[in-house]
Amino acid sequence: MNPRRAFLGLFLAAGLAWAGPCADADVVLELERPPAVLGGAQFELDGDVLTFSGGACLQAGGAVMTAARIVYDRAAGALRAEAVSGSYAGWSFRAPRLVGEGEALALEAAVFERGDAVVRAERARLAGGRLELLALDARTPRYRFRAARGWLEGEVFTAEEVQSTPCKCGDALELAARRAVFRFQDEELVLQQNTLRLYGVALARPERLRLELDRPLDLRFPLRLGYESGWKFGVEGLPLPAPGEAFGRWSTRLTLLAEGVGGALAPGKTEALRFALEHASAGRRLRFGLRPARSWDGAIWRERVEPDVRLSDGPLDFRIGWSRTLERTVAAFTLSRSFDLGPLQLRPFARLAREEQTGLAAGAGGRLLAADRRFGALRLRLELPYLLALYPDATPYAWGGGRAELRYGEAARLWAEVYGVRGRPRYGYEARTAREGAGFQAGRRLRASASYRRAVRYDLAAGAVAREYRSFAAGLDYAAGWGTLAAGWRRQQRRDGAGAPLGGDDRWTLAAARADGELELAWWRGWDAGWSPAYSELRLAYRPAAPDCAGGWTLAPSLGWDLLQGRVSRAGLELTLNDCCFAWTLGYQGVFAPQLPGEAAGQSVRFGVRLR
Amino acid sequence: MKRAGLLFLLVALAAARFAALSIEPYGDQVFDLATGVTTLPQGGVIHDNANDLSIDAEYVEYKEDVYVLARKAKSEAGKVRFAAEQLRYELPEDRVRLEGGVVLDTPQVKALEARSAWIFLKDGVAVLEGGVRAMSPELEAEAMVSDYRSGEALLLAPYRYRDAALGVTLSGKNPEKPLYLKFDAETGEVQASSKPAAEVKARLLAFVERARAAANP
Numbered sequence: 118m119n120p121r122r123a124f125l126g127l128f129l130a131a132g133l134a135w136a137g138p139c140a141d142a143d144v145v146l147e148l149e150r151p152p153a154v155l156g157g158a159q160f161e162l163d164g165d166v167l168t169f170s171g172g173a174c175l176q177a178g179g180a181v182m183t184a185a186r187i188v189y190d191r192a193a194g195a196l197r198a199e200a201v202s203g204s205y206a207g208w209s210f211r212a213p214r215l216v217g218e219g220e221a222l223a224l225e226a227a228v229f230e231r232g233d234a235v236v237r238a239e240r241a242r243l244a245g246g247r248l249e250l251l252a253l254d255a256r257t258p259r260y261r262f263r264a265a266r267g268w269l270e271g272e273v274f275t276a277e278e279v280q281s282t283p284c285k286c287g288d289a290l291e292l293a294a295r296r297a298v299f300r301f302q303d304e305e306l307v308l309q310q311n312t313l314r315l316y317g318v319a320l321a322r323p324e325r326l327r328l329e330l331d332r333p334l335d336l337r338f339p340l341r342l343g344y345e346s347g348w349k350f351g352v353e354g355l356p357l358p359a360p361g362e363a364f365g366r367w368s369t370r371l372t373l374l375a376e377g378v379g380g381a382l383a384p385g386k387t388e389a390l391r392f393a394l395e396h397a398s399a400g401r402r403l404r405f406g407l408r409p410a411r412s413w414d415g416a417i418w419r420e421r422v423e424p425d426v427r428l429s430d431g432p433l434d435f436r437i438g439w440s441r442t443l444e445r446t447v448a449a450f451t452l453s454r455s456f457d458l459g460p461l462q463l464r465p466f467a468r469l470a471r472e473e474q475t476g477l478a479a480g481a482g483g484r485l486l487a488a489d490r491r492f493g494a495l496r497l498r499l500e501l502p503y504l505l506a507l508y509p510d511a512t513p514y515a516w517g518g519g520r521a522e523l524r525y526g527e528a529a530r531l532w533a534e535v536y537g538v539r540g541r542p543r544y545g546y547e548a549r550t551a552r553e554g555a556g557f558q559a560g561r562r563l564r565a566s567a568s569y570r571r572a573v574r575y576d577l578a579a580g581a582v583a584r585e586y587r588s589f590a591a592g593l594d595y596a597a598g599w600g601t602l603a604a605g606w607r608r609q610q611r612r613d614g615a616g617a618p619l620g621g622d623d624r625w626t627l628a629a630a631r632a633d634g635e636l637e638l639a640w641w642r643g644w645d646a647g648w649s650p651a652y653s654e655l656r657l658a659y660r661p662a663a664p665d666c667a668g669g670w671t672l673a674p675s676l677g678w679d680l681l682q683g684r685v686s687r688a689g690l691e692l693t694l695n696d697c698c699f700a701w702t703l704g705y706q707g708v709f710a711p712q713l714p715g716e717a718a719g720q721s722v723r724f725g726v727r728l729r
Numbered sequence: 730m731k732r733a734g735l736l737f738l739l740v741a742l743a744a745a746r747f748a749a750l751s752i753e754p755y756g757d758q759v760f761d762l763a764t765g766v767t768t769l770p771q772g773g774v775i776h777d778n779a780n781d782l783s784i785d786a787e788y789v790e791y792k793e794d795v796y797v798l799a800r801k802a803k804s805e806a807g808k809v810r811f812a813a814e815q816l817r818y819e820l821p822e823d824r825v826r827l828e829g830g831v832v833l834d835t836p837q838v839k840a841l842e843a844r845s846a847w848i849f850l851k852d853g854v855a856v857l858e859g860g861v862r863a864m865s866p867e868l869e870a871e872a873m874v875s876d877y878r879s880g881e882a883l884l885l886a887p888y889r890y891r892d893a894a895l896g897v898t899l900s901g902k903n904p905e906k907p908l909y910l911k912f913d914a915e916t917g918e919v920q921a922s923s924k925p926a927a928e929v930k931a932r933l934l935a936f937v938e939r940a941r942a943a944a945n946p
Contacts, residue, residue, distance in 0.1 A: 141902075143901055143902075143903040143905075143906045143923065144899060144900075144901045144903075144906065144908065144923045145899070145900045145901060145902075146897055146898065146899045146900070147897065147898040147899075147900075148896065148897055149896035149897065149898075150896055157923075158923075159923050159924050160899065160908075160921070160922060160923040160924075161921070161922045161923075161924070162892070162895075162897075162899075162919065162920060162921035162922065163920050163922075164918055164920070165895075167895070167897065189897075191894075191895050191896075
């Protein structure tokens with residue numbers, strides 16, 4: 118081969134040695150201004166107008182995109198493409214139109230997607246290996262933010278004049294930042310020079326905030342206001358941000374709550390002030406709380422200070438609390454850790470406790486998965502839960518049993534369980550109920566279910582069985598095109614430790630649910646030890662579904678009718694105002710004729726707000 | 730060239746005239762009576778008035794009404810000029826075979842280079858093969874077929890074509906999809922397409938087939 122031929126061959130080879138997906142197209146075109154590579158099945162150059170069609174491909178500024186048609190007009194100096202989609206730096210994007218602007222390519226009304234994150238931009242410019250976005254709106258499952266401008270360079274996205282909100286819609290709670298830097302690898306958004314606004318009013322101006330996009334925000338509304346035999350107001354779980362902490366993931370929270378302020382003086386009325394400081398970080402929890410309280414016993418105020426202290430770190434747990442049944446301070450120090458040994462779950466523990474009794478306890482609990490087999494659509498599962506506790510000065514306590522479940526796909530389920538005890542538990546930590554039961558569920562559109570349960574509650578103070586409960590239930594559910602219809606019945610019978618009947622109750626319910634709300638009609642009736650009627654009440658309640666993003670208000674009324682006395686037993690009304698970002702709730706509940714054991718006549722008002 | 734008994738040495742001082750060709754030798758003219766082949770060892774200029782073709786070469790050998798073989802030849806046929814290491818003009822077929830260092834000038838493309846080419850004089854079509862390359866406009870192709878009268882051409886893949894005025898470079902690797910170019914000699918405008926009219930594509934590709942068949946009879 119002569120030198121000239123060799124040079125020619127080299128020139129040809131170098132010229133055709135393209136890289137990138139567009140290079141494999143039937144016809145490939147390099148554009149010098151804007152610098153781009155186009156590929157496609159069909160190509161046409163007529164005078165000044167250059168057209169790629171039949172699935173055109175465009176590679177420019179680090180982005181690769183396809184379009185139905187790409188047109189370049191030399192006279193007008195314009196590159197145009199319609200229905201563009203492609204990828205850039207790990208993002209996939211689509212836009213109805215692309216235009217060339219000198220050295221840059223601009224996408225109009227572009228949508229960029231990466232995982233769950235979606236960024237919309239009125240205009241996106243690709244130039245010099247970087248992507249600039251104008252008037253953008255970004256959404257992740259946890260956040261939305263808007264920005265006047267943004268740049269995507271490698272794994273870093275920088276935005277200016279950012280407005281972000283945790284609201285699903287609307288921006289009543291808004292965080293405005295001068296600048297935001299988002300690192301995709303760390304899933305972390307750092308906002309600088311911020312202003313936190315609530316309904317447009319600036320609440321705080323933090324200099325630097327971190328948002329971790331993979332973890333949900335904890336934005337519990339901390340203000341409390343309500344009335345129930347006295348006013349309840351204050352803050353609960355109010356975050357105390359520390360420097361450098363991620364927004365919505367504060368580790369320290371304060372509770373200061375006044376309870377039972379004002380209202381009529383009646384036996385049992387309690388006035389209290391609850392204070393608590395909580396700190397939680399990396400599996401460690403520390404809570405220090407006190408609740409000075411006084412209760413009216415009909416003649417005098419009985420005063421006390423209820424402690425609420427908890428320290429837990431890994432296997433260690435220390436608590437000091439207040440027992441309402443014992444009316445005294447209880448404390449416990451527990452050391453426990455869980456081990457998974459294949460089908461056996463083992464959780465040994467050692468405790469020093471001061472409850473009804475004081476002393477040491479050690480033992481282990483857990484479960485053994487004895488069988489988990491499939492025979493086609495049929496699945497059998499047998500579990501054997503157990504607990505054993507040893508005391509230095511008392512006989513051991515053991516609890517255990519088994520639960521078997523047989524499923525046939527999603528169509529049918531049959532279960533039975535039985536648990537027994539031996540010995541007496543000394544502390545609440547290890548006390549379990551002896552119980553048995555069985556039930557089934559069958560059907561898909563029309564589903565029938567029935568169950569039986571019997572359980573025994575142990576009185577730790579008396580060291581004997583205190584109550585026995587038996588319950589029977591049956592239900593029928595029907596899933597129709599317009600919603601669901603459900604009918605149910607449940608009967609509970611109570612007996613004392615010796616087996617003598619203490620009464621019981623029946624609950625019949627009929628509920629219809631649709632997408633816009635649920636209506637429920639119920640008949641509750643109870644009887645005493647001698648089977649004479651204790652109460653009989655008809656209840657009607659309507660619970661509307663929350664409206665969509667448009668906001669609006671809903672009313673949830675409820676009414677009870679005492680069938681024995683022939684009068685209104687209870688009435689309630691809950692007003693919810695949805696302003697897109699928040700749901701504000703004001704609820705009223707009045708009990709005029711007490712029905713259930715332990716229920717007292719009275720009225721309560723509850724105020725709440727939550728992020729939608 | 731030296732065959733005893735049948736060799737005449739003719740020294741011509743003036744140009745000899747034939748029915749179709751006019752010969753202007755630079756030196757000797759040797760006629761082989763047995764084969765009817767005339768050789769111009771010092772070269773010469775040959776005119777074919779029928780096809781308006783002239784060949785200027787350093788060595789020429791021809792047989793009346795059959796062929797003209799020229800080495801280091803420069804040639805002109807109407808508005809097309811071409812040069813090659815070896816040129817063979819086949820008179821009955823009105824075609825020219827060029828081999829080695831082919832350079833072709835058409836009204837549309839200047840300094841078109843290739844390893845070999847066929848020129849079909851009656852049809853006004855040139856088929857170039859092997860490392861086809863030109864500087865104005867800039868192009869490269871595995872093969873090219875050019876109708877130099879109409880200004881239409883096909884570039885066969887792999888090809889590369891750069892339009893300097895437009896600032897674009899086209900390339901293709903699919904042998905099934907040649908690039909169609911149409912040059913407007915007056916305005917200098919170029920039309921390019923990967924999907925020319927079927928009859929145009931079929932007509933031009935037929936010359937490629939003819940050229941390949943003629944090269945490997």
